[in-house]
Amino acid sequence: MPLKTCILCEKRLKIHQRSPVNKHVAKYLKKNFLIETTQDQFICGKCSRPAYYAASHQPSCAQQPSCASTSSLPPQNVLPNSPPSIKLNIKTTSKSHAYCFICKKPGPKLIVVPTSTRTETFIQHNILITAESRCCPGHFKQNGTSYEENVISKLSTIDNVFLNRSSLLNLLTAVREYCVCSKSKRLSFDDLTTFSEEDMLNLTGISVSNFLALLKAVELSIRNTPARTVATTIGIFLFKLKSGLSNKVLSTLFDVSKSSVRRAIQTSRKVLMTDFVPFNLAFHTFHAKM
Ligand SMILES: [Zn+2]
Ligand SMILES: [Zn+2]
Structure with a gap:
């Protein structure tokens, strides 16, 4: 029996609200949300709209430079955008602005992931959260800068990421700054x-x-x-x-x-x-x- 909820927002759908998941939508869902779909599933109008928009505006390029830029620092002498040709076996998150990359719920109250959080997640869990990713404010711990423990373990990710030279450079700089900061954070006589x-x-x-x-x-x-x-x-x-x-x-x-x-x-x-x-x-x- 086909499911009668939207595959993305999980809203119950009345008969007239159901649209089938066609190939555009399936491709969009796989690329942005890592969701594998079947023919008998439905999507609501609100969730399918960005799929058609994407299909009409970005003719078949899976690796736009902007998608792959994981730039995490304010641009410092930005290199001319080189193609995202560096493939790294690092897990990465969905790049959608419209949905939370953690729980997949649609906006409107999604926030940009702070640079410090992205750097920390990369250092501690080897997962790259892209600069484009958005999430609900509720996933953060009290301190507001790192995620609740169960968030990272349940995160759905893509197995590799394409970076260009400037985003790789930004990543290295962010990691270096993190090291310098955490070293001088507190007084210690250990070293x-x-x-x-x-x-x-x-x-x-x-x-x-x-x-x-x-x-x-x-x-x-x-x-x-x-x-x-x-x-x-x-x-x-x-x-x-x-x-x-x-x-x-x-x-x-x-x-x-x-x-x-x-x-x-x-x-x-x-x-x-x-x-x-x-x-x-x-x-x-x-x-x-x-
Ligand atoms: Zn929906
Ligand atoms: Zn969320």
């Missing part, structure tokens, strides 16, 4: 190469080599936790001594909870008193050496 000798003195009061020596002295007594490494634990303690900032501010700076900051300071203080101070600083060291 000391990001600090100059002067930075280290400003933040902790000791040099990089002294910091490393300090870590060596306490590494058996402090454990790495999922929230912070030994280096960050000691770093938080020294930074607290140097700056006198509240634990609340430190928790924001280091991207750990307030209680984790408190524990880091406690642990460092205790361990330094047992493992470091007696061997290096205290009066009785001096005494013992006499």
Whole structure:
């Protein structure tokens, strides 16, 4: 029995509203929505209109430059539009403006996918969301910049994408900027190469080599936790001594909870008193050496 709902918007259709899915519509649905259709399905007038429009305005070109441009950055010295001749085996989403690329519902309240979201989705899931793709605002998490977990797993995608030189360049630039930003987002002592000798003195009061020596002295007594490494634990303690900032501010700076900051300071203080101070600083060291 033929289905009596529109294949695209899933609206129930009265008899006079049903149009059969002909070859133009079938091609349009496959290209834009990845929907495979059969002869006995129906589409409503509203959903089929763009198909006829596309058929009459874009004579049989499946790879318009504009379709393949996944440009995600503001155009910076744009290259003349080269043909989208670079085929990459990267999953990509539907390019339609008229329908949400996630749930396939038609507009009107669809939004442009933010550049940051597209870059993040590409980096974390290896899926390219095109600049042309639109989606409902409801698919975003509270933070408004990334998608709910189940969105990505259910996403229907095309297996490869054709890019031209400028869109590939834009993609690389976006990824590079993402790397640079996320690296400098929060303070962390895990990678000391990001600090100059002067930075280290400003933040902790000791040099990089002294910091490393300090870590060596306490590494058996402090454990790495999922929230912070030994280096960050000691770093938080020294930074607290140097700056006198509240634990609340430190928790924001280091991207750990307030209680984790408190524990880091406690642990460092205790361990330094047992493992470091007696061997290096205290009066009785001096005494013992006499
Ligand atoms: Zn419809
Ligand atoms: Zn949607």
